[in-house]
Amino acid sequence: MKNALELQNVSKSFKGFETKDMTFSLPEGCILGLVGKNGAGKSTTIRLIMDMIHKDSGTIYVLGKNIEEDFTETKQDIGVVLDEPSFPEYVTADQMNNIMKNIYRNWDEKRYYELIDQFELPKWKKQFKNYSKGMKMKLAIAVALSHHAKLLILDEPTSGLDPFMRDEILDILYEFTREEDQSVLISSHIVSDLERICDYIAYIDQGSLKLYEEKDCLIEQYGILKCSKEELKEFDEQAVKGVRENPYGVEALVDRSKMPKDYETDMATLEEIIVFLSKGQEE
Numbered sequence: 001m002k003n004a005l006e007l008q009n010v011s012k013s014f015k016g017f018e019t020k021d022m023t024f025s026l027p028e029g030c031i032l033g034l035v036g037k038n039g040a041g042k043s044t045t046i047r048l049i050m051d052m053i054h055k056d057s058g059t060i061y062v063l064g065k066n067i068e069e070d071f072t073e074t075k076q077d078i079g080v081v082l083d084e085p086s087f088p089e090y091v092t093a094d095q096m097n098n099i100m101k102n103i104y105r106n107w108d109e110k111r112y113y114e115l116i117d118q119f120e121l122p123k124w125k126k127q128f129k130n131y132s133k134g135m136k137m138k139l140a141i142a143v144a145l146s147h148h149a150k151l152l153i154l155d156e157p158t159s160g161l162d163p164f165m166r167d168e169i170l171d172i173l174y175e176f177t178r179e180e181d182q183s184v185l186i187s188s189h190i191v192s193d194l195e196r197i198c199d200y201i202a203y204i205d206q207g208s209l210k211l212y213e214e215k216d217c218l219i220e221q222y223g224i225l226k227c228s229k230e231e232l233k234e235f236d237e238q239a240v241k242g243v244r245e246n247p248y249g250v251e252a253l254v255d256r257s258k259m260p261k262d263y264e265t266d267m268a269t270l271e272e273i274i275v276f277l278s279k280g281q282e283e
């Protein structure tokens with residue numbers, strides 16, 4: 001399987017913050033969710049991939065091309081939504097169509113207006129500067145989806161959107177990857193959003209990649225065990241990946257492969273897996 005995106009040992013340091021040795025990939029036709037707390041380095045990673053900030057070391061391949069070589073052409077095939085969409089302030093959605101027509105070789109006016117209608121954005125009555133946060137995000141998403149991109153790179157695209165619109169956007173992204181050669185990298189701190197649509201999860205904390213795994217493998221590997229403190233001691237220490245005490249006993253994230261055979265555990269959500277594992281790593 002080809003990779004739509006590949007990072008090999010990518011590092012970048014700012015004064016007071018560093019992304020270290022980032023290595024992960026996004027196979028074609030898949031959705032990779034980039035998760036992390038506020039300030040973990042999600043936007044920095046996305047800006048590095050888009051060559052908006054230059055890495056100190058490592059290699060980045062986007063759609064098979066090394067970004068240091070010929071990235072201008074490749075950018076035609078990428079739909080990008082940054083965490084704070086910025087377009088010219090006095091432009092309406094209608095005028096945006098004229099601007100984008102001249103930027104993207106494969107600009108699809110029909111698709112753009114379909115999305116503008118679906119997202120209930122005004123065509124000419126409002127200028128970008130008077131848009132709400134959610135409207136700005138919707139316009140940026142409409143643009144990203146209207147030039148037949150092969151890869152979407154979206155930084156917190158669901159932030160500022162109401163739950164109905166969030167659902168609609170997630171459905172659109174899922175549909176997008178039905179085409180084998182179309183892939184999505186999406187960052188979010190709303191793990192439940194990612195759980196629904198992602199094939200792969202990359203979890204970053206303080207600039208380091210802590211976890212990179214296929215989502216189904218994570219869900220398969222881990223389970224939640226509810227028992228007393230004493231009962232928990234009976235299990236292999238290696239099986240217990242994180243523990244949370246509650247008034248009735250403990251709740252633990254366990255590695256099912258290290259539990260006694262046929263031992264039943266509850267299914268863990270992606271959010272539980274990430275929270276437990278990240279707490280375990282801090283200790």
Ligand SMILES: Nc1ncnc2c1ncn2[C@@H]1O[C@H](COP(=O)(O)OP(=O)(O)OP(=O)(O)O)[C@@H](O)[C@H]1O
Nearest residue numbers: 014015017036037038039040041042043044045189
């Ligand atoms: N140009 C820069 N110069 C110095 N520090 C920077 C620069 N850009 C980002 N940082 C620092 O890098 C760290 C990670 O920021 P980043 O925006 O990548 O986090 P994030 O995971 O996207 O967070 P959030 O969820 O809050 O958007 C922060 O400490 C930030 O201050």
